[in-house]
Amino acid sequence: MKALLVGECRDGKLLEYSYELFGFASQLGAETAMVLVGNETALPSYGGTVYLADAGKYGEYNPDLHKRLVQAAVEREKPDYVVFLHTSYGWDLAPRVAALLKAPQVSEVVALAEGGFERPCCSQKMRQVVKPVGAPVVLTLQGGAFPALVPGGTPQQQALDVDGEGRTEFLGYEAAVRKGVDLTRAEIIVSAGRGVGKKENLPVIAELAKVLGGEVGASRPIVDSGWMEAGAQVGVTGQTVSPKLYVACGISGAIQHLAGMKKSGFIVAINKDKDAPIGEVADVLVVADVMQFVPALTAKLAK
Amino acid sequence: MKILVCVKQVPDMESRFRPDAAGVWYAETDLAFRVNEYDEYAIEQAVLLKEQLGGEPEITLLSVGPDRVVEAIKKGLAMGADRAVHVRDPEAHLKDPFQIASIIAAYAKGEAFDLIFTGMQSLDRGSTQVGVAVAEALGYPCATTVVAFEYADGTVTVKRELEGGVKGVVRLKTPALVTCQLGLNQPRYPTLPNIMKAKKKEVSVIPVEQLLQQEARLVLAQFSAPAKKGGGVVLEGDVADQVDRLIGILKDKTAVLR
Incomplete structure (x- = not known):
C-alpha cells in the first residue's frame, strides 16, 4: 500500500x-x-x-x-x-x-x-x-x-514539471490584521460566542473578565457579525491562545475555534447544549444559558 | 449577466441528532431546517452584485433535495434572487458530493452562467467538495473560501481566507465560480414586501433522474455520536448551585482564584 x-x-x-x-x-x-x-x-x-x-x-x-x-x-x-x-x-x-x-x-x-x-x-x-x-x-x-x-x-x-498556464492569477498574501490586546499573553481569557445572543449582552462577558482579571476574546460569529474587533478572535484564523484559564461563553466549539484554545490550562464552557463539541475539550461544562449563569457567577466572585 | 447560486437546506445545528433507520445519516423527525449559513453569504453576494450592476443580472437559485427545500428557496427569492430551480430528490442525503456536483453541473451546462456562487461547505456534511467539483465539471476557474469579493468588467478579484488570519488575493476571469466563507458580507433579512413578492417568482421543478448520470464514489456506512474523550465534569441543574460548584472546582484545580 x-x-x-x-x-x-x-x-x-x-x-x-x-x-x-x-x-x-x-x-x-x-x-x-x-x-x-x-x-x-x-x-x-x-x-x-x-x-x-x-x-x-x-x-x-x-x-x-x-x-x-x-x-x-x-x-x-x-x-x-x-x-x-x-x-x-x-x-x-x-x-x-x-x-x-x-x-x-x-x-x-x-x-x-x-x-x-x-x-x-x-x-x-x-x-x-x-x-x-x-x-x-x-x-x-x-x-x-x-x-x-x-x-x-x-x-x-x-x-516535477508540467506545461501550460493557470487561469487564476495570484496577486499575493495580505498579512493578518493585529489590533487590540495580544491574547497570546493573557493568563485568563473569557470568550463570547453566539450563545450570548445579542451585542447588547457583551458587557456581561466583559464584567466576568474584569472580575477574574482577564481579557475578552470571541469566537468567529461574534467577529463576523461586527460585534467585536477581528483582533479578539480566537481560532485558526484568529489568535492561538493557551491561558491558564479559558472560559467559553456560549461557544459551540467549531474545530477552527477548538484548535485555537484547546491547549489552555483549564477550560470552562458554558453552553445550553449539553452535546456541543466544546464539551470535548472542556474540563467543566456548565449546562446553562449564558445570560443567566454568567451574571450570577460574576456577582458571586465579586463578593 | 447570468448568476447561479447553489443553496442547501440543513438542520439547525443545535438540534439533537439521532441516526436514521439505516444508521447512515440523521433521522429528520423533530429537526428544524434552515438555509445553510454559508449559502446565505453566497445569496447575499449575488444580490449585492446585481445591485452594483443596476439590476441587470438575473439570479437563479438551485437547490437539490426533498420538498422541504422549497422553504430555503423561498428565503433566497425573498433576499433578492429572481427565479429558482428545485431539483427534487427525496434521497439527496445518500448522494455523495461528487454526485451532487454532477447534478448541479448537468443543469448549469446548458445555461451559460457567468458566475456561480456556492457556500464553501454545508454545516451538516461539510465536505468542502461540491463547489469546486461543479467548477471542475464545467471547466470554470474557481476560488474557494472567499471573504472579500469584487467584480468589474468580467474580472473577479477575491480574498481567500488562509490560516493564521492571512489572506490570499486572487484574480480570475468569468465565467467563474467562488465558494463563500462566513463573514464575506452581512446577509440581509428578507422584508415583508419582498417575502410577498417572492411568492410570485418562478420555481421550476426538475426530477433528479433527469440530471444524474453518475454512480456514487462514496458509500455511507455509519452515523453516530463521537466517543466522549474528555472526562470533563458536567454541571447541570440550578444556576446558584452550578455557580457554587464551579467556584469550588476552580479553587481546587486552578491557581487563578485566591
Whole structure:
C-alpha cells in the first residue's frame, strides 16, 4: 500500500503541519512519497522520494497547475491514496485532483475505520464512516487528528514539471490584521460566542473578565457579525491562545475555534447544549444559558 | 449577466441528532431546517452584485433535495434572487458530493452562467467538495473560501481566507465560480414586501433522474455520536448551585482564584 502525501509551502517555507501527513501514513501502514510545490530550502526532514515542483515557476497558489503536478506525481508513483491536509490549500486542491483522477474523496478524516474512514459531520457534533469506491482515494486530514511524525533524513528529489498556464492569477498574501490586546499573553481569557445572543449582552462577558482579571476574546460569529474587533478572535484564523484559564461563553466549539484554545490550562464552557463539541475539550461544562449563569457567577466572585 | 447560486437546506445545528433507520445519516423527525449559513453569504453576494450592476443580472437559485427545500428557496427569492430551480430528490442525503456536483453541473451546462456562487461547505456534511467539483465539471476557474469579493468588467478579484488570519488575493476571469466563507458580507433579512413578492417568482421543478448520470464514489456506512474523550465534569441543574460548584472546582484545580 502506498500513500502520496501532498505537502504545503507558504512564503517559501514548508508548513510544519505537513508532518501530520507522515503520522497518518504510519497509522495506515503505507509506504510514502511526497509531492511539494516549493523549493529546495523547504524540503521535509524525510529520507523518501519528494517530487519537487518549483514554486518560483508554478506559484504557491495556482490550482490549475498544482492539480496537474499532483497528477504527474500520481502517474509516476501509482499510489493507493493521495493525502492532503484539510486546510485552505488542501480543501481547495483536493477536489480538483479527485476530478482529474475520477477518484473518490473523503474530506476531513479524523480516524481510520473498518473498511473506511471516520469524519465529522453536523458541525463536529456527530461522526460518520464512509467507504470510498474505486482507486486511488483522495483524502484530506483534519488538522491535529493525526500526530505529527518527522521521519528524518534527506529526500531523494525528483523534479516535477508540467506545461501550460493557470487561469487564476495570484496577486499575493495580505498579512493578518493585529489590533487590540495580544491574547497570546493573557493568563485568563473569557470568550463570547453566539450563545450570548445579542451585542447588547457583551458587557456581561466583559464584567466576568474584569472580575477574574482577564481579557475578552470571541469566537468567529461574534467577529463576523461586527460585534467585536477581528483582533479578539480566537481560532485558526484568529489568535492561538493557551491561558491558564479559558472560559467559553456560549461557544459551540467549531474545530477552527477548538484548535485555537484547546491547549489552555483549564477550560470552562458554558453552553445550553449539553452535546456541543466544546464539551470535548472542556474540563467543566456548565449546562446553562449564558445570560443567566454568567451574571450570577460574576456577582458571586465579586463578593 | 447570468448568476447561479447553489443553496442547501440543513438542520439547525443545535438540534439533537439521532441516526436514521439505516444508521447512515440523521433521522429528520423533530429537526428544524434552515438555509445553510454559508449559502446565505453566497445569496447575499449575488444580490449585492446585481445591485452594483443596476439590476441587470438575473439570479437563479438551485437547490437539490426533498420538498422541504422549497422553504430555503423561498428565503433566497425573498433576499433578492429572481427565479429558482428545485431539483427534487427525496434521497439527496445518500448522494455523495461528487454526485451532487454532477447534478448541479448537468443543469448549469446548458445555461451559460457567468458566475456561480456556492457556500464553501454545508454545516451538516461539510465536505468542502461540491463547489469546486461543479467548477471542475464545467471547466470554470474557481476560488474557494472567499471573504472579500469584487467584480468589474468580467474580472473577479477575491480574498481567500488562509490560516493564521492571512489572506490570499486572487484574480480570475468569468465565467467563474467562488465558494463563500462566513463573514464575506452581512446577509440581509428578507422584508415583508419582498417575502410577498417572492411568492410570485418562478420555481421550476426538475426530477433528479433527469440530471444524474453518475454512480456514487462514496458509500455511507455509519452515523453516530463521537466517543466522549474528555472526562470533563458536567454541571447541570440550578444556576446558584452550578455557580457554587464551579467556584469550588476552580479553587481546587486552578491557581487563578485566591
